[in-house]
Amino acid sequence: MEMIFDSHTHTKFSADSDMAAADAVDRARKQGLGIVFTEHLDVDFPGEYDFSFDPEAYWRAYEPLRGKEVRLGVEVGMQRHVVEENKAFIRRVPFDQVIVALHLLDGVDLYYPACYANKDKRTTYSAYLSDMRECLLLHPFGDVLAHIDYITRYTGKIYESPELGYADYREGVDGVLRACIETDTVLELNTRCLGDRHAAKELLPIYARYKALGGRYVTIGSDAHAAEAVGAYFALARDMMKAVGLTPVTFKERRIEIAER
Numbered sequence: 001m002e003m004i005f006d007s008h009t010h011t012k013f014s015a016d017s018d019m020a021a022a023d024a025v026d027r028a029r030k031q032g033l034g035i036v037f038t039e040h041l042d043v044d045f046p047g048e049y050d051f052s053f054d055p056e057a058y059w060r061a062y063e064p065l066r067g068k069e070v071r072l073g074v075e076v077g078m079q080r081h082v083v084e085e086n087k088a089f090i091r092r093v094p095f096d097q098v099i100v101a102l103h104l105l106d107g108v109d110l111y112y113p114a115c116y117a118n119k120d121k122r123t124t125y126s127a128y129l130s131d132m133r134e135c136l137l138l139h140p141f142g143d144v145l146a147h148i149d150y151i152t153r154y155t156g157k158i159y160e161s162p163e164l165g166y167a168d169y170r171e172g173v174d175g176v177l178r179a180c181i182e183t184d185t186v187l188e189l190n191t192r193c194l195g196d197r198h199a200a201k202e203l204l205p206i207y208a209r210y211k212a213l214g215g216r217y218v219t220i221g222s223d224a225h226a227a228e229a230v231g232a233y234f235a236l237a238r239d240m241m242k243a244v245g246l247t248p249v250t251f252k253e254r255r256i257e258i259a260e261r
């Protein structure tokens with residue numbers, strides 16, 4: 001059996017993380033996991049943070065760690081007007097894995113309550129999903145689509161139930177899943193919200209649907225910004241993927257590697 005990787009983590013090359021690479025590698029190793037660093041590149045992101053980094057400096061710093069257990073990737077924020085910048089950035093160094101992600105809705109950070117002002121859940125979630133689909137079709141060059149349930153991290157205090165239930169958002173979710181298959185982008189299972197068993201249960205039908213539409217693989221990622229979070233809820237995530245028949249994978253030099261058969 002090949003090694004399972006935590007395929008989504010942020011170290012100090014990401015504007016919102018102070019994690020030391022050595023601590024992250026240590027934490028992964030103790031759990032028998034490999035790790036992929038996926039630093040933030042969010043070109044033209046609103047607000048105080050500069051979500052960019054120098055890929056050559058990243059390479060110089062971490063290339064010595066790169067190998068059987070450690071891979072070097074990037075998480076690219078999708079917006080319609082930054083496609084060319086994103087494409088150019090990922091060519092600068094030979095990243096192992098490119099994640100594409102949606103962090104904004106209509107140019108507003110999904111993190112901020114202002115993003116949801118005067119909009120009901122159906123309106124916001126439908127717009128979020130159709131935006132994710134369109135952005136993914138404009139970014140067909142990624143390996144992995146991050147956190148389809150990202151919005152639910154921030155809507156717990158906004159809407160009565162933050163869950164992205166498949167039965168409620170069938171059309172929007174199907175649009176995203178079909179775009180994944182069309183662009184040959186692997187769907188990620190982000191474990192950030194799996195501590196909430198109800199949220200985990202709500203996610204399962206989405207992954208079952210991905211499988212039914214022809215999906216075969218997933219990456220599993222903690223989205224850790226601190227060492228304690230590396231590998232969080234991986235046992236549950238692996239059980240969930242086994243239940244729906246999806247195979248965990250990771251990427252090396254942009255090529256898929258099967259983690260377990």
Ligand SMILES: [Zn+2]
Pocket residue numbers: 075101103146147
């Ligand atoms: Zn993200």
Ligand SMILES: [Zn+2]
Pocket residue numbers: 008009010075223
């Ligand atoms: Zn992330």
